[in-house]
Amino acid sequence: MAQRGSYAKGVAKREEILERALDVIATEGYDGASVKRIAEAVGLSQAGLLHYFDSKEELFTEVLRKRDEHDGEQFGLPDGRSGDATAIDVAVIRESFLRVIRHNMEVPGLVELFSRLAVEAANPEHPAHDYFLERGEAVRDGFALTAPPGPMPPDVYARILQAVADGLQLQWLVDPTVDMAGIVDQLLATLQQNPASAS
């Protein structure tokens, strides 16, 4: 457990492992990604790696967290802390969103890991359960900023965008010709210029 002691060394190693894992899954794909496989990529034995994580589930949950961290930096996602959005913000968020999707289309392994864990996280005991709850909220907070005025409440609007993103990934996993970004783009165009602003 990296926590214990949390010497800079342990923490640093943990980071290193996560970075490496991210890289392996992104480039070599997820195929039943096992602890052992990650361990080898890091240059550690399976037991050696498990020294830093309580379980397989925890490891992979942390991989997803690390990935979000990267995406946040790389694509400048909103952190959900800001209260309102100007017209410019909306365009910016929208573009960030699309860039993330386009990026995802380059890393099927990560998309698969994400989707797989999303289902397993249904179990409240699973370490990813909280992760998905928290992440979902954060993501929706970002989306809600771009909600147009109209009859649809921002949180509903946000849930729909989230669902579209996740659902398209499932379609894309079985059929990689699906143009996730293009579809989302068209949806946003339709939804955001929605002229029905009567309550």
Added chain:
Amino acid sequence: MAQRGSYAKGVAKREEILERALDVIATEGYDGASVKRIAEAVGLSQAGLLHYFDSKEELFTEVLRKRDEHDGEQFGLPDGRSGDATAIDVAVIRESFLRVIRHNMEVPGLVELFSRLAVEAANPEHPAHDYFLERGEAVRDGFALTAPPGPMPPDVYARILQAVADGLQLQWLVDPTVDMAGIVDQLLATLQQNPASAS
């Protein structure tokens, strides 16, 4: 393998197994549903059950097929064969769709099985791969019938609805308070009364 010979007996038994499996997963939930568990529910040994299916994957894929069959009968879904839709058809399809969603909210085990297989089906070797491709097409054909005139092509519209349905299930699995039907209802209302009909 039930195929071989396909005596009425074998086929009937296969059906019986699927019906029973459907029932078990629906009522007792999916928790790592194993062949053994289904076998016990059917009153068969694991080996006995595997006599009718080539593998676990095939079994569960067939369970999903059987479920679609039920849903089709019970909720009168369009079969994708009809060419166009009148205003009444649209309302009918929409209501069927919502009823299916409401029904799904009663059977989390089936939703979990579906979602799980949807990810595993990413592998072209998986028996569910073709199932998801075919089913996806059929579902979208149904949705496309309800597409409003406007800038968004019917197939894009259909893909979005499919994505929303599947994506909401992921949200709902981790947080069962999510009102899938209500959200879809609001989306349809917004999308279908879309006045932007300029090409």
Added chain:
DNA sequence: GTCTATACTCGGATAGAC
């Protein structure tokens, strides 16, 4: 057609030496 029994594989976890 169905069962019992077994074999085999995979992968995660743990013990204990260094």
Added chain:
DNA sequence: GTCTATCCGAGTATAGAC
């Protein structure tokens, strides 16, 4: 902190009797 070794459980698959 890391390894080797081992264990163990789950779960599928198969062999062979009845």
